[in-house]
Amino acid sequence: MKAPPRLRSLVEEGLIDVVVRQLMSGKEATVYVVRCGDETRCAKVYKEATDRSFRQAVDYTENRKVKNTRQARAMAKGTRFGRQAQEAAWQSAEVDALHRLAAAGVRVPKPFNFHDGVLLMELVVDAEGAAAPRLNDVDFTAEEAHAHHATLIGEVVRMLCAGVIHGDLSEFNILLAAEGPVIIDLPQAVDAAGNNHAQRMLLRDVGALREFFGRFDPDLLATEFGAEIWALYTRGVLQPATPLTGRFEHADGPVDVAGVLRVVGDARDEEAARLLRMRSGAT
Ligand SMILES: Nc1ncnc2c1ncn2[C@@H]1O[C@H](COP(=O)(O)OP(=O)(O)OP(=O)(O)O)[C@@H](O)[C@H]1O
Numbered sequence: 001m002k003a004p005p006r007l008r009s010l011v012e013e014g015l016i017d018v019v020v021r022q023l024m025s026g027k028e029a030t031v032y033v034v035r036c037g038d039e040t041r042c043a044k045v046y047k048e049a050t051d052r053s054f055r056q057a058v059d060y061t062e063n064r065k066v067k068n069t070r071q072a073r074a075m076a077k078g079t080r081f082g083r084q085a086q087e088a089a090w091q092s093a094e095v096d097a098l099h100r101l102a103a104a105g106v107r108v109p110k111p112f113n114f115h116d117g118v119l120l121m122e123l124v125v126d127a128e129g130a131a132a133p134r135l136n137d138v139d140f141t142a143e144e145a146h147a148h149h150a151t152l153i154g155e156v157v158r159m160l161c162a163g164v165i166h167g168d169l170s171e172f173n174i175l176l177a178a179e180g181p182v183i184i185d186l187p188q189a190v191d192a193a194g195n196n197h198a199q200r201m202l203l204r205d206v207g208a209l210r211e212f213f214g215r216f217d218p219d220l221l222a223t224e225f226g227a228e229i230w231a232l233y234t235r236g237v238l239q240p241a242t243p244l245t246g247r248f249e250h251a252d253g254p255v256d257v258a259g260v261l262r263v264v265g266d267a268r269d270e271e272a273a274r275l276l277r278m279r280s281g282a283t
């Protein structure tokens, strides 16, 4: 196909030889299959903020590092320069997370290049070499569901040990490659150590895995890997090889008022983000 405008500079730079076809157009990006030399890769083209659902709600961007204070002040004020800086920070967050996770041994697409708001990465493929399906497009036996769930819990732990929480993990953001599940779509990834919402995000990510695989293996529905993982993490003893049981003893201690207030505040922030999303016309 003729290279779409957003990919032309990459073709001119020699980063892409041929644009083969559009693979998907999601809420935040359009993804293309491209050829680079004799390799097939994929190019994720981020949409401009105005065309995009407002996923970078307060909780995702909290504590995100910006390089200089002028940029930080502009982002806080919401000036045009500030919005551009925020946009650039959002887009480069995914390539940063991919490098960090690949280094930690998490199975994510290998990133090759990030140029002009386009991420060039490995095309994740199935056994036939075609673009891999999302988990949502596949049916599993109870045994398969149990095994993939265990693999992915291991990946979540490895990510957390590397200081990263996905923040939008679900059957739509995990591909089933020939050799197993591959986690994708990380622009909203959260820094586990510096974010007040980290616990809630981790529990939501792990809960999404439980609900999805629990449809095929109902035994999983009673597990509490999220709470178990978070408790080990906050005690500083979580490691990729730490054995997990899926069970968790909830303490019946005195009520944690500050904690309850934080949950209330989180629900309010989430509702505000939802309203903003609806106003920007996204689903
Ligand atoms: N590295 C990859 N290899 C193969 N397919 C990919 C890859 N990255 C993305 N895709 C395909 O493109 C789709 C959209 O990618 P991604 O989830 O990163 O973007 P998005 O805009 O957030 O999409 P959505 O709004 O649907 O979540 C994925 O569901 C997947 O089918």
Ligand SMILES: [Mg+2]
Pocket: 026, 172, 173, 185
């Ligand atoms: Mg996605």
